Amino acid sequence: MADVVFEGVSRRYGSKVALDGVSLTAPDRRFTVLCGPPGSGKSVLLRMLVGLETPDEGRILIGGQDVTDTPPAQRPVGYVPQSFALYPHLTVRQNIGYPLKLAGAPAPRIAEQVGRVAELLSIQHLLDKTPDLLSGGEKQRVAVARGLSREARVFVLDDPLVGLDYKLRERLMGDLKLLAAELGATFLYAASDPLETLTMAQELAVLERGRVVRKGPVEQVYAEPGNEAAMRLVGFPRANLLPGRWQGGAVEAGPFRFPVAGRGEGQEVLVGLRPEDAGAPGRGVTAQGTVTLVEDLGAELVVYLDCGGQPLTVIRLAEEGAPGLGQPLAFGVSPSDLLVFDRRTGDALGRGAA
């Protein structure tokens, strides 16, 4: 078993609180994604697991063993850092084998492991080259291979695909998922991109300002965000969040006015609506906007609307045809897809009632 457990972990840098009492379990052999805006503490948390940072308070356990004070080389953790540097004077083979060499592995064992990860990442043909001969995407693959070369029970990847173009990222995401399944280890992965978050995660932890504001299986967090930050960060395209007010038993926000169940009378709220939950007009709550931009995703179109000054994004199937710019577009929303959050605290208050 290699559950990773953070127990009440805090870290300050001077007066800046980077992590504030984080408690989180990354279950054994599951792929856990940490998502959150820049500066929310993802890297610091991962660097603590690797052993490059020490918590001011709290403990870190791997497979039930306290590793809080264990030196990095003695932790069963492989690491792909956010900004990687390959050694320019070493070949790809030597770069990938470097962490194993540091850990004192014998040469035949290193050769075997390097061959294995190179095959998993389809970079066998690059093994004898030096980094200056590689493209950006190839370098990234080598960095990932180096992080995965250790025989570890836990792998930590800190936003490893950042900066790559869309096509390359998509391919590497697929490869990494397969790889994770094949290695059968526990993965922790920081992602700053919502598509990457959704594609990679089995388990999810949403961080904001050094705290975990939501955690759980990805499907559960998506269906019940429970918090405005989780709604904003988990979903692609990003969810709409409209400022509004709860008054007289109904919420009014942008083009919507709908009855709600719950307690929040008189409150300033944010109404969350996922673009994919806006459907054909005629059902539930209907609204209309003017088309300002259409983005083609292939089978789907992302349609940007202006609803009386309130921007709103909806999804349309491409087979329905692209709406014209400047044209009106009506749409319908099931009341239960309108999620209401407290604008001050971000906490969920309720949903639209039928």
Ligand SMILES: Nc1ncnc2c1ncn2[C@@H]1O[C@H](COP(=O)(O)OP(=O)(O)OP(=O)(O)O)[C@@H](O)[C@H]1O
């Ligand atoms: N060595 C350090 N010295 C001072 N402050 C630091 C240090 N490392 C991190 N911080 C601060 O801690 C906070 C959390 O940083 P962290 O790098 O973990 O964020 P992140 O969520 O990984 O962001 P990004 O997505 O930009 O990588 C930030 O405010 C950052 O400035």
